[in-house]
Amino acid sequence: MNTLPEWTDLRFFLELARAGTLSGASRRLEVEHTTVARRIDRLETQLGTTLFDRSREGYELTEVGAALLPHAEAMEGAALAAAEHVGGGEVAAQGVVRLGVPEVFGVKVVAPLLARMLQTHPDLSIDLLALPSFANLANREADLGVMLDPPSTGRYMVTRLASFRFYLYASPAYLARHPPIRSIADLAGHHFVDYVQDRLASRELSYLNELGFTPRRRMCCSGMMAQVEATASGLGLMMAPPYAVADEPRLVRVLDDFSAERSYWLAAPTDLYRLQRVRAVWNLLREHADGHPELFMHMS
Template identity: 40%
Template structure:
């Protein structure tokens, strides 16, 4: 029986998930030459090709696809072993990929996550805030802060906070346009919102809750771009309170009449919840989000 190079499986997983040697090398904090050498050694040990090489990257062969599930299982068992050994006995290493909604990512957790990373210098933290391109079910992320709960699969999920959104407009826009005195008046104003056929979760479809059939005349897939358009004076926009409250030039419109309520959920696979490298991040997200509950659910000081 051939000697199996178990240690090389982490290189296999990194290349399989990243698709490129250079990306896998950055993730593992090594050189692409080392990654290539380890993949070659693993293939020699198994006696089969695991990847198809091409100018665009590496894709799994049928044998590579067969190896993915047991390799992921071994990685999870290694994490569990660290949990058994005990906190602080060994430095936590590896990569954690966190998937977050754009608003929560850019306007809340992004300034806090570096403090977590500095406490665990041997961990590589990846924050993906374009949530629609990352699939938790395909294990493209380890942990997700989501706007909804999974509909199927073996997941741990917990509500970490509710949050409130309001309709906002710039002071300049409100000064230049007819007054908004009742809900029906909103239909006469242009709205900024998401591109309708790119809304990846019903929780982002706000406008129908304001007025049935209301459609945005300026559409973008980015809430940051929506914020920019609103501050530029294009029209009205639905924004989380914790975003709108950051800018003195934004005014909430009828916030007592039109609050929109949503929730943030922490989601990960059941077999990851107690993994040694994952658990500290989950606890960090819980703590930071819980501390900011009032900020997520505030009421605007400036409104009409």
């Protein structure tokens, strides 16, 4: 190899590695898919090796391509940090941050929090991905994310955002029509609203299994917002954290002595964590979670 590869070619390499298809990479890069293919061919020719295995399903990294990936990501992080520094990033956070969060947590907690933050950061913009699943940080779907399962491999900054509990709730109308609930054993005769079991975003969401019996799931939904509405309509009982039902007058808590505890984790690729705009959002989430434990657990 007589010359070093161009950074722009490595950027094409990164986006194709993350998207897995020419069409996906071309959308990310806002170019034609033929341009992506041409730049990858040029990079492979320059390096004298094959970086991707091609198939009908798409592009998959070869062993050499996988070895190149962390180096290209480090270059990307350095380029982003340099651009932020030159643009005055050390004075004020600026640019776009893409944040992935669970759907209800994003709607109830994070969106209002970010709205207040943006009022004091005129050069900052947020792409909030409030999803029924969890953002995929490996393919850079988001710059940072809140999740139940932290990354176990790769280069990430990870911290526990908060421990929280799922409690039982029902509508007063449902409780009036059904036998009283005085203990966990009484729950066996009741209906439940839950997640669609073969579409769980995480095994951590199978908290109804902790009841000790197979619940009678009357309705299953892909997201918790739909579960809240179904439960408020009197269909059955559900489990939810306090923030999901805050200011929801149609639901009351059932069995104060039963709950299921989980943890939210905050994670970001190490190279993106170095950017001030990402750290600004990171720190905001940490401070808010630390200062508002009532969002996550009922306080005695």
